[in-house]
Amino acid sequence: MRAAESQRTQRRERSRVVSSLPDLCALCASAVSPFLLLLVVLVLVVSPSGCKRGGNSGDGTPRLTIAVVPKGTTHEFWKSVHAGAVKAGRELGVDVVWKGPLREDDLKEQIDVVQSFVAQGVGGIVLAPLSDKGLVGSVKAATAAHVPVVVFDSDLAGGDYVSFVATDNQAAGKTAGDTLAARVGKGSVAVLRYQEGSASTANREKGFVDAIHAHPDVKLASDSQYGGATTETAEKASENLLASLQADSGGLQGVFAPNESTTFGMLLALRKAGLAGKTHLVGFDASDKLVQGVRSGEIDALVVQRPFDMGYLAVKTIVAHIHGEGVEHRIDTGSTLVTRDNLDTPEVQALVKPDLAKWLGP
Numbered sequence: 571m572r573a574a575e576s577q578r579t580q581r582r583e584r585s586r587v588v589s590s591l592p593d594l595c596a597l598c599a600s601a602v603s604p605f606l607l608l609l610v611v612l613v614l615v616v617s618p619s620g621c622k623r624g625g626n627s628g629d630g631t632p633r634l635t636i637a638v639v640p641k642g643t644t645h646e647f648w649k650s651v652h653a654g655a656v657k658a659g660r661e662l663g664v665d666v667v668w669k670g671p672l673r674e675d676d677l678k679e680q681i682d683v684v685q686s687f688v689a690q691g692v693g694g695i696v697l698a699p700l701s702d703k704g705l706v707g708s709v710k711a712a713t714a715a716h717v718p719v720v721v722f723d724s725d726l727a728g729g730d731y732v733s734f735v736a737t738d739n740q741a742a743g744k745t746a747g748d749t750l751a752a753r754v755g756k757g758s759v760a761v762l763r764y765q766e767g768s769a770s771t772a773n774r775e776k777g778f779v780d781a782i783h784a785h786p787d788v789k790l791a792s793d794s795q796y797g798g799a800t801t802e803t804a805e806k807a808s809e810n811l812l813a814s815l816q817a818d819s820g821g822l823q824g825v826f827a828p829n830e831s832t833t834f835g836m837l838l839a840l841r842k843a844g845l846a847g848k849t850h851l852v853g854f855d856a857s858d859k860l861v862q863g864v865r866s867g868e869i870d871a872l873v874v875q876r877p878f879d880m881g882y883l884a885v886k887t888i889v890a891h892i893h894g895e896g897v898e899h900r901i902d903t904g905s906t907l908v909t910r911d912n913l914d915t916p917e918v919q920a921l922v923k924p925d926l927a928k929w930l931g932p
Contacts (some may be wrong), residue, residue, distance in 0.1 A: 654881030675799035743777025756822030804835025824850035
């Protein structure tokens with residue numbers, strides 16, 4: 571029994587030393603006693619992981635661990651981002667860890683996830699910030715801890731990150747506005763905003779509003795209503811918006827929704843009001859239900875991003891930076907206007923129905 575107790579004590583001690591690796595790495599980097607340096611070397615030999623590493627590659631060298639933190643994990647958009655990140659990780663021989671909040675309004679959870687990855691000493695972080703200001707402190711702390719950050723999808727205030735990989739959201743919003751104005755011709759339109767603090771959707775909304783103002787025969791009837799982070803909240807907000815503008819009496823000819831959840835929430839509200847296919851709808855992003863809406867004529871158009879490319883390029887960019895290569899500070903991943911006319915083309919089908927199972931499993 572004494573021998574067993576001694577083994578348990580040794581395991582606990584080894585676990586305590588390994589858990590202190592990030593601090594030890596920092597100390598040995600500042601060159602202190604030879605004894606401490608020897609201790610760190612011994613621990614690295616015993617442990618399968620070292621400072622900012624996630625195991626060994628095929629040739630025995632340590633593998634990088636890259637943490638990818640999305641805004642949420644339920645929408646189809648994020649699943650495509652995940653698949654692209656996994657593809658890049660396999661090509662580059664790095665470990666990709668995917669973790670984010672379940673809901674896209676859980677800012678505290680996202681901050682906790684980022685801080686946890688910094689404490690673990692990952693090689694780098696790829697982040698889609700829920701708030702353009704709320705994640706500034708966490709990213710600044712990551713940079714101070716020598717954990718580089720690439721921001722993707724939605725911009726972040728300040729400049730404490732390596733690169734920003736995203737759609738040109740203002741240009742994409744302008745495309746939506748011009749498209750809706752062309753469909754309406756003359757009349758009133760509205761935008762159902764997403765939620766405050768989201769830089770990506772705010773830029774889409776701005777692009778849309780600016781475009782509508784350039785069409786004198788189209789009046790912007792409302793641009794102050796927010797749908798919130800879920801389809802349920804967006805549907806309720808859509809019902810209120812349609813009622814306030816008397817859409818069922820001809821008071822509204824078209825509407826724009828700037829992301830997947832607001833588009834589907836608005837579609838459900840239009841169906842409930844008997845206005846689907848009558849009130850023009852231009853949305854953003856793609857899912858099976860939204861693509862079916864385009865096919866049925868209930869949705870006039872979707873502005874579709876390239877989330878797979880976004881995840882892929884974000885991981886490629888952070889790894890290139892870690893390896894000392896120069897990277898662009900701003901990478902535009904582009905967008906495509908999807909209508910019933912081009913829905914079945916190979917290029918659009920690749921965007922709206924990506925092969926996620928190849929990268930994420932069944």
